Structures are given as structure tokens and as C-alpha cells.
Amino acid sequence: MSKRIGLAFVIVILMTVAIMQNPEDANFKLILFSAQLPKLVVMTAMAAGGFITGILVMLRKSRTNSSTYENYNDTRSNEHSSNTLSDEDRDYISEP
Numbered sequence: 041m042s043k044r045i046g047l048a049f050v051i052v053i054l055m056t057v058a059i060m061q062n063p064e065d066a067n068f069k070l071i072l073f074s075a076q077l078p079k080l081v082v083m084t085a086m087a088a089g090g091f092i093t094g095i096l097v098m099l100r101k102s103r104t105n106s107s108t109y110e111n112y113n114d115t116r117s118n119e120h121s122s123n124t125l126s127d128e129d130r131d132y133i134s135e136p
Contacts, residue, residue, distance in 0.1 A: 059083045 062079035
């Protein structure tokens with residue numbers, strides 16, 4: 041098991057314990073919204089929001105990196121097209 045997977049596993053266990061130990065109601069305010077909700081619901085929603093944010097950031101990074109790689113390959117293939125051989129090289133290759 042890699043270190044990253046082990047760390048994720050530990051974080052999930054700790055979040056689960058913290059969420060399950062806080063079932064009582066609490067007052068929560070968010071800008072103009074105010075409600076009395078169980079801490080379990082709020083903490084679960086915050087954990088889910090953090091997970092979704094992490095996925096979106098990861099997808100954005102991978103899309104940026106892959107497009108940069110594709111652009112790099114496109115420019116290199118244009119630089120090294122078949123027309124870059126000199127006449128001397130063509131003659132050398134075509135000799136039997």
C-alpha cells in the first residue's frame with residue numbers, strides 16, 4: 041500500500057470517528073442562512089465538499105498538464121517533419 045493511500049485511509053477513519061461522535065444539534069450560520077442542524081450532517085457536508093473540491097482541482101491539473109504535453113509534441117513534430125533532410129542526406133539514404 042502506498043503512503044498516499046495509507047494517509048487517505050487514516051484521514052477517512054479520523055473523519056468518520058469525529059462525525060459519529062458529534063450527533064447533537066448546533067446552530068449554524070452561513071451568510072444569510074441560519075439553521076439548527078445535527079453536527080453530523082454539517083460535518084459530512086463539509087467533508088463531501090472538500091472531497092469534491094479536491095477532485096475538481098485534480099482534474100483541472102491533469103487537463104492542463106496533458107494539453108501542455110500535446111502542444112509540446114505538436115510543435116516537435118512540426119519541427120522534425122520529413123522535409124528537414126538535406127539533399128546530401130537523401131542521397132546517402134537512397135544509395136544501395
